[in-house]
Amino acid sequence: MIEVRLYAAQRLSAMILAPLVIVHLILILLAVEGGLTAAEILDRTRGSIGWAAFYGIFVLAAAIHAPIGLRNVIREHTGWRGEGVDKAMIGLGILLFVLGGRAILAVVVG
Amino acid sequence: MAVTGTERPAETMSETGTLSVEVWRGRDDGRFQSFTVPHRANQTVLDIVTWIQRHAEPALAYRFACRVGVCGSCAMTVNGKPRWTCRTHVGKVAVDGHLRIEPLRNLPRLKDLAVDMTPFFEKWQAAEGRFHPTKTRRDPLSTISPSSPKRQAADAGIECINCGVCHxxxxxxxxxxxxxxxxxxxxAWTLVNDERDGGKRTVLDAVSQGGGCHSCHSHGSCVEHCPVGLNPTxxxxxxxxxxxxxxxxxxxx
Structure with a gap:
């Protein structure tokens, strides 16, 4: 039952995303306190397994959550249904994962 | 077209002025037709529609049967909201003496205020919304405790009159x-909680398809409008x- 699986995946990814988004927002507020520079960000993230894991899970959860939600919106509010929209959303999920993963690698390894 | 009635079929009713009523005529490409209808005490919206058909526009198509809130036939859109018209008092829904009556939303229009209920009942079948028996007439009757949680969950939704208002x-x-x-x-929910029903797996599979229970956004409009106070959400x-x-x-x- 694909619909039950998508429902479960979206709820589970939302439960993971909620605390991560809060930490991410708090981090932004704290990071800009002393003036936001690339050097400061890289100093915090470069070589950090903790931040790599934090944003790795973040990206994975977002890459699962967003396409499922967008699929529902598209199916409800446009005439686009069937395999086409499913394939497009799988593509979106992969794109989000690749772009997010690339960003993490850039600030942790690069 | 404005029509003013002169007959008083019920002596027990007291007239309290008139109502301005707009009624949908035709199918999808129809229009509203205006009527002036006598306003009487304890008048329901179905009384209004019936008055119009009997005294002003005999060709008006609408559907009703029991007139007492049991059969679920007479639902219409009244001033923008779906309602069972036989139990909806005009005094509670008229705005400044005005009513706008349309067919139910989300169902194909047939003529005037009558809609085609076929898609509504086809969806009941698609949801496996029918009893799946497990016994024959020779078996003893099942003993179900009315206080069991499953029976109480089923009872909470069982009084649906199929009026289509929630739809x-x-x-x-x-x-x-x-x-x-x-x-x-x-x-479907009443069936999966009915201990006598043998199709729980079938029902859950049916409501897990695309367009099944997972599509619900929990807006609660069905709860808000259900005339018999059920909570489908x-x-x-x-x-x-x-x-x-x-x-x-x-x-x-």
């Missing part, structure tokens, strides 16, 4: 043709929970 009120039905709708899913949430448990326990495909 018309639901935005997800309007957005998604495949969505089974609150009434069909409410019926709660039943749909129960179906989501049950299918999720089935998935996690490996009971569902």
């Amino acid at each position: 018309a009120a639901c935005d997800v039905v309007a957005w998604n043709d495949d969505y089974l709708g609150p009434a069909a899913l409410n019926r 709660r039943g749909i949430a129960g179906l989501k929970r049950m299918t999720l448990v089935g998935l996690l326990s490996g009971d569902a495909g």
